[in-house]
Amino acid sequence: MTAALLIDDHAMFREALGMALISVMPNLTLHPAASGQEALDVLDQHTTIQHAIMDLYLPDMSGVDLLKRLRQRRGQLRVLVLSASQDPEDKRRAMEAGALGFLNKSASCQDLAAALLAVSDAPLQPYRSGPATTPRAGxxxxxxxxxxxxxxxxxxxxxxxxxxxxxxxxxxxxxxxxxxxxxxxxxxxxxxxxxxxxxxxxxxxxxxxxxxx
Missing domain, CATH: 1.10.10.10 (Winged helix-like DNA-binding domain superfamily/Winged helix DNA-binding domain)
Known part of the structure; x- marks a missing residue:
């Protein structure tokens, strides 16, 4: 693992998490983003990014929408959702949208590192959006x-x-x-x-x- 997107709109949390995560994973390069659109722009700028750690609630778009758009742009992107939500429905929607893991923000940095490594090893299905130019079945x-x-x-x-x-x-x-x-x-x-x-x-x-x- 060499590079990952870190997407969260709270600057203090994002910066503290970044420092803590790098302390336990020194070979990791983090590319921070404060919004969905910024995350998409950063992804386009850095071809080495193959992982993303993202909040589910962002100021400019829903996390599920962003997750789908990230996977559309880079089909092999491995996404770990890091959220304060404890709603099982949020987890279900995130996993259906292509996330490989869902972790609560109350977890320790060691738990986050372990979850990120687990996401790296998890089977990944290439993202496939619905065909845009052919009629749908019904x-x-x-x-x-x-x-x-x-x-x-x-x-x-x-x-x-x-x-x-x-x-x-x-x-x-x-x-x-x-x-x-x-x-x-x-x-x-x-x-x-x-x-x-x-x-x-x-x-x-x-x-x-x-x-x-």
Whole structure:
């Protein structure tokens, strides 16, 4: 193990954890990130990164959405979720999205190092998103994908289906255009599609927005 992303929006926790982890794993190089978008940018900049330690709750996107996008960009990335959550549903969603481990933040640094090593040795299935250009087998598959969206992403997708652009959506939902763009990118990644038109088709096939097609 040579390089890992460390994703957490709390600077003090991130810095303290980084120093403690390197003290027990001196050959590890950590690349910190304070948000989902920063993590994606750092991943693009460093081809040596093959591991990620990430919080599940981030300021700009859900951890599950980020996990999927990280695995889309680097299929062999091994992800360990480090979260304060003790909700079994959070663990289930993270593992289904491609995480290889889930550890509570109350764990010791030695436990974290052990978990990271276990993730390194765990069997890894290459990430496979749904085919973006071929028809899906049925509306039920699309409904499952749509169920993974957050309530706010559903709001954005609903307005996308109405034909609104980012600026118009930002005005309708009282958020910045940059935030809308982040939500749109997360929606496309979650649904496994390339553009807004395909996302709209998935939404309609799933019977969530408008008549299924």
């Amino acid at each position: 509306g039920s598959d699309d409904a499952v994908l749509l169920s993974a969206l957050t309530p706010r992403q559903n709001d954005v997708l609903r307005l996308m289906c109405d034909g609104l652009r980012n600026k118009e959506i930002s005005e309708q939902l009282n958020m910045t255009e940059k935030t809308v763009k982040t939500h749109v990118s997360a929606i496309l990644a979650t649904l496994g599609v390339l553009n807004r038109t395909q996302a709209t088709l998935v939404a309609r096939r799933g019977g969530v927005f408008g008549k299924p097609v």
